[in-house]
Amino acid sequence: MRTTSRLRVALVATFVSTSFLLTTAATPPLAAAATPTSAQPASPATTATPTDTTPTAAAPVTATPPSGASPAGTSPSASSTSGTSAPSTAPVSPGGSAAPQAAPDTTPHPATTTLADLVIADALRHVGAPYQWGSAGPWTFDCSGLVYRVFADNGIAGMIDDSHSAYEQYAIFRARGLASRTGGEPGDLVVYGGGSHIGIYLGHDRVVSALVEGVRVTGIYALTTPFTAFLHTHLDTRTVTLASTSKRARRSATARRAAADRSTTKPRAILRRTVTAAILRAAPTTTARSLAVLAPGTSLRVLRSTRDRAGRTWDEVRTPAGRLGWVANWLLRA
Secondary structure, X not given: OHHHHHHHHHHXXXXXXXXXXXXXXXXXXXXXXXXOOOOOOOOOOOOOOOOOOOXXXXXXXXXXXXXXXXXXXXXXXXXXHHOOOOXXXXXXXXXXXXXXXXXXXXXXXXXXXXXXXXXXXXXXXOOOOOEOEOOEOOOOEOHHHHHHHHHHHOOOHHHHOOOOOHHHHHHHHHHOOOEEOOOOOOOOXXXXXXXXXXXXEEEOOEEEXXXXXXXXXXXXXXXXXXXXXXXXXXXHHOEEEHHHHHHHHHHHHHHHHHHHHHHHOOOOOEEEEEOOOEEEEOOOOOOOOEEEEEOOOOEEEEXXXXXXXXXXXXXXXXXXXXXXXXXXXHHEEO
């Protein structure tokens, strides 16, 4: 009995062991499905890099801008791509940076002045020049010659019809209705004694003219010859650019050189005869010292002429004996 029980236990144990081994052999290994069919060994697996589209709890998704593009909000192109940024109002250069604002115009513009200022400045430059009857410069002047020289040097001699006569200049403006006793403006002409003397008005009752003492600035009513009229040139209303005055200055210098060349040419001798007995004086005035008394019909060589304070003409002459002096022009004839 006891032997049978032991045999029975041994059979049960053998059965259990056999069943376990059969079960283990029938189950395939789990790694066999992942084993490659190629004979080459599998390459080691690499760690995958997470993409921009993979959401994570730690960081929000941000789109990477294209290469060369500016961040959103700095250029109109970035704004249109993102669709979220407001367009920028600042001008943008092609490179994407804000373009500099245009600098203000600092170009200097040519300064302007009036023809009256130029004429007055030119006339005042001749102050101190000696008087010589019939001369229009460049170193000596009579009254109408000063006006002519200044107007010619400034390119406006046509305004006085290129005249070198105070009477003619007065007649020209009077015929145009441009002569009056009031309303003088700088640059106008001033006539005295009905045309026996003329000057250039400076304004503030001052005038520059060629007197017997030379070119001087005086009060408009300071001369012994009575004031007649203003000749209105309207030069104070005509503006010119200072850039053009350099050309005018060159023309003026050329004209002065030409006049100087003419003045060095020996003038043709002028012969006059005394109408009546005439006094040869030391200066062109009736109060000058008497040098000699000339008989009627005396032949005289006239060297130059001038005017006294009263506007009367005197001739510097050489007598047949070679003596120099001044004789009243109204006592001579050709």
